[in-house]
Amino acid sequence: MFLVDQTGTSKYQIVPEFQAVILAGNKGHLYPLATEDNVPKALLPVANRPMISYTLQWLEQTGIQDVIVVVCPSSETQLTHYLRTVYEGTANIDIVVMEEYYSTAEALRHISSRIFRDFVVMTCDTVLLSSPQPFFDAHRSANPALSALFFHPTKSEGGGGSTKDSEWPLYVGLDPREHQLLYLKQGERVKENLDIRTSLLENFQRFDLLTNLQDAHVYIFQRWVLDFILVQKHLPSIQKDVLPLLVKCQYRSALAEAEGLTEILKRAKANTKHIASVSQWTTKRSADPQNPALRCNIYVEPKEFVGRATSIPSYCDINKQISKMFTDQRTHPTAEVHMRSQVGADSMVGNETKLDERCSVKRSVIGAHCTIGKNVKIVNSILMDYVTIEDGVKLDGCVLCNNVKIMTKAQLKDCEVGAGLVVDPNAQAKNERIVSSFVEGEEQDMQINFA
Numbered sequence: 001m002f003l004v005d006q007t008g009t010s011k012y013q014i015v016p017e018f019q020a021v022i023l024a025g026n027k028g029h030l031y032p033l034a035t036e037d038n039v040p041k042a043l044l045p046v047a048n049r050p051m052i053s054y055t056l057q058w059l060e061q062t063g064i065q066d067v068i069v070v071v072c073p074s075s076e077t078q079l080t081h082y083l084r085t086v087y088e089g090t091a092n093i094d095i096v097v098m099e100e101y102y103s104t105a106e107a108l109r110h111i112s113s114r115i116f117r118d119f120v121v122m123t124c125d126t127v128l129l130s131s132p133q134p135f136f137d138a139h140r141s142a143n144p145a146l147s148a149l150f151f152h153p154t155k156s157e158g159g160g161g162s163t164k165d166s167e168w169p170l171y172v173g174l175d176p177r178e179h180q181l182l183y184l185k186q187g188e189r190v191k192e193n194l195d196i197r198t199s200l201l202e203n204f205q206r207f208d209l210l211t212n213l214q215d216a217h218v219y220i221f222q223r224w225v226l227d228f229i230l231v232q233k234h235l236p237s238i239q240k241d242v243l244p245l246l247v248k249c250q251y252r253s254a255l256a257e258a259e260g261l262t263e264i265l266k267r268a269k270a271n272t273k274h275i276a277s278v279s280q281w282t283t284k285r286s287a288d289p290q291n292p293a294l295r296c297n298i299y300v301e302p303k304e305f306v307g308r309a310t311s312i313p314s315y316c317d318i319n320k321q322i323s324k325m326f327t328d329q330r331t332h333p334t335a336e337v338h339m340r341s342q343v344g345a346d347s348m349v350g351n352e353t354k355l356d357e358r359c360s361v362k363r364s365v366i367g368a369h370c371t372i373g374k375n376v377k378i379v380n381s382i383l384m385d386y387v388t389i390e391d392g393v394k395l396d397g398c399v400l401c402n403n404v405k406i407m408t409k410a411q412l413k414d415c416e417v418g419a420g421l422v423v424d425p426n427a428q429a430k431n432e433r434i435v436s437s438f439v440e441g442e443e444q445d446m447q448i449n450f451a
Contacts, residue, residue, distance in 0.1 A: 038419035040075030042124035130304030151306035181298040224268030
């Protein structure tokens with residue numbers, strides 16, 4: 001999508017409508033999968049494809065060609081190699097390295113000089129199989145300050161990792177008719193009761209308050225919102241700080257004035273009055289009586305798959321769910337599966353992988369160049385690349401990183417095995433995180449996460 005720029009001239013000039021920013025932090029809650037010994041978080045395989053490829057493909061469906069990928073030093077080499085030499089998309093990708101720890105809002109301040117127009121912000125751990133057009137069309141028609149994508153999380157199938165999610169609920173208030181976001185509160189910030197301002201109830205007598213939605217961390221912003229983020233240097237996070245503040249300012253004009261938002265809006269209107277876009281040709285505007293220029297939109301994906309790999313259990317669930325959707329070539333043409341072995345219709349086998357006789361694979365994803373011995377049982381598990389499984393091994397609900405070797409007759413249930421490690425013959429483990437002591441000691445010091 002493009003805009004028509006008539007600024008200072010009688011001639012029309014076509015300019016891109018959006019830029020995009022992908023925040024590709026490292027590790028987060030995906031240790032020991034996302035490590036320097038294995039792969040960065042953005043390159044973790046999802047149905048045998050790097051996770052960031054789903055993000056880039058989704059953006060390219062909108063026509064966005066100007067993409068900034070923010071990486072941290074430990075993942076720079078691997079991500080740069082993938083984006084420059086492996087990824088086959090059409091986008092113009094600008095790679096920016098952050099030398100320090102940055103949260104989402106801090107990262108945007110750091111790259112603000114590279115953002116010239118309305119922009120999209122995403123995290124690399126968001127996996128979308130949905131069409132982006134309805135979300136973007138809803139944004140254009142309402143002309144809001146921002147639009148946020150939410151989704152209904154699918155039920156976990158269990159297995160996959162030694163720890164399970166215990167996330168706080170997200171309290172989301174919205175007007176379902178106008179698709180306006182009216183309230184946003186992190187569950188961990190709620191003590192005993194929810195605080196709802198009377199000004200919200202005065203301006204919006206009826207709205208839905210939900211706890212069954214999840215933030216996809218996909219946002220479309222008008223460019224002036226970045227000016228606001230630059231001023232609000234004390235706000236580190238988009239989801240936890242910037243977004244709730246903008247939502248409150250919709251119905252609290254005094255707060256908008258105190259935070260400098262009113263003045264920024266005036267300057268933005270003056271600077272963009274010559275830019276014509278689809279959203280300016282529509283008559284639909286915010287119903288807010290106090291501040292009609294500020295509106296926060298919410299779009300809830302109605303049916304297509306959206307997921308976030310924010311933890312090992314959620315990462316495993318996404319793998320299993322997407323592998324079911326990819327009905328073509330579940331077993332790669334170059335893979336060798338013995339005729340006396342069984343690979344379930346809910347599983348995937350990567351290229352150059354070999355399965356010997358009497359193997360059983362159910363609800364699992366096996367990566368590339370793996371070697372699976374005889375009489376091996378793999379259930380509800382993820383095996384990354386170059387994994388070796390010797391005869392008689394049983395894996396249930398496990399995640400094995402690159403170059404792992406599981407020796408004869410070992411039995412693992414709900415375990416995570418770090419990259420390059422060897423599990424002894426006849427070993428038995430349950431709910432264990434199997435890593436080298438050296439990596440374990442670095443976990444806290446080296447953690448870098450955009451969240």
